[in-house]
Amino acid sequence: MSSFLDPKVKPAPPQTSSGGVPGNILMFDGVALDTRCQYCPERNIVLGLCREHSKNINLEVSDVKSVEDIRTALFEPPSDANKVCFGSDATVVAIAPYARSDHYRPVPLVVSASDKTEKGPELALWIRTLLDAYKLHEFGGSISGPIWALGSDGDSTFRSARHIICMTHHLQVVNSDMEIILRSLVGLNLYTSVEGIVGTCDPKHIFKRGFNSKLFMYSTIYILCRICNTSPKYPGLYAI
Structure with missing residues (x-):
C-alpha cells in the first residue's frame, strides 16, 4: 500500500459532487506457484512457505541452524505443531476503482502463499485483517476511497469467506x-458487511458453469455454437 497507493504513484480520485470519495472493489483470486523457497535479503527472511503454517517456524535467517530448522519443519517435522509447507497457490488481492476513467487498472496489494488447506472462516479472518489495515493506512480509505465490494471467482473457499463477511447486516435505507x-426488486440481496461492503463475483464464472454443464451432459452437444439435444423418441438423433 505504501508503494502502489502513494498519491505520487497513483493520484487520488477526485471528490464527488457530494464531497465524498468514489469507492473501490477488492478482488481476490488464486494463482499457482512453484513449490520452492526464496531468500529475501531486504527482510532477511525465507519466502515461499504457506501462511497457514509459517507461524510454526522462525523465518528469519540468522545462522545455518535457522535454515536447517526450516528444512526440518518442511521435510521431517516432529509433530503437526512444528510443520510448515511450501506455498502451492498464491492468494492475489488487487483493488480497482468503480467511478474513474483514469487510473482504472487494478492495483495489486497482496500476494500471499497458501497450501490451500485454509477454510472459509480462516480466510474471512485474513480478509478482515486486510480490510482493517486498508482502512487505517495513510494511503488507504481516506485517500484512495472506501471499499464498496469484495469480488472473487467461484472458488468455494472464497465464496464462503465472502458470505461470512458480507452477509451480516441488512442494508438500512429507511424513508428514502x-x-x-x-425493496421492489424481488430477489435482490440487501445484506452487507458491518461497514456496508457487498459481496460480488465474476459473472463469467456463472456463464461458464451453465455452458459446461450443458457441454458435458450426455443428452446435449454443441455444434457451431448451437445446442443439439437428443430426441426422446429417437435417442440417437440430435435436433438443433
Missing part, C-alpha cells in the same frame, strides 16, 4: 426513495 426502489 432508494428504499422504495430496492
Whole structure:
C-alpha cells in the first residue's frame, strides 16, 4: 500500500459532487506457484512457505541452524505443531476503482502463499485483517476511497469467506426513495458487511458453469455454437 497507493504513484480520485470519495472493489483470486523457497535479503527472511503454517517456524535467517530448522519443519517435522509447507497457490488481492476513467487498472496489494488447506472462516479472518489495515493506512480509505465490494471467482473457499463477511447486516435505507426502489426488486440481496461492503463475483464464472454443464451432459452437444439435444423418441438423433 505504501508503494502502489502513494498519491505520487497513483493520484487520488477526485471528490464527488457530494464531497465524498468514489469507492473501490477488492478482488481476490488464486494463482499457482512453484513449490520452492526464496531468500529475501531486504527482510532477511525465507519466502515461499504457506501462511497457514509459517507461524510454526522462525523465518528469519540468522545462522545455518535457522535454515536447517526450516528444512526440518518442511521435510521431517516432529509433530503437526512444528510443520510448515511450501506455498502451492498464491492468494492475489488487487483493488480497482468503480467511478474513474483514469487510473482504472487494478492495483495489486497482496500476494500471499497458501497450501490451500485454509477454510472459509480462516480466510474471512485474513480478509478482515486486510480490510482493517486498508482502512487505517495513510494511503488507504481516506485517500484512495472506501471499499464498496469484495469480488472473487467461484472458488468455494472464497465464496464462503465472502458470505461470512458480507452477509451480516441488512442494508438500512429507511424513508428514502432508494428504499422504495430496492425493496421492489424481488430477489435482490440487501445484506452487507458491518461497514456496508457487498459481496460480488465474476459473472463469467456463472456463464461458464451453465455452458459446461450443458457441454458435458450426455443428452446435449454443441455444434457451431448451437445446442443439439437428443430426441426422446429417437435417442440417437440430435435436433438443433
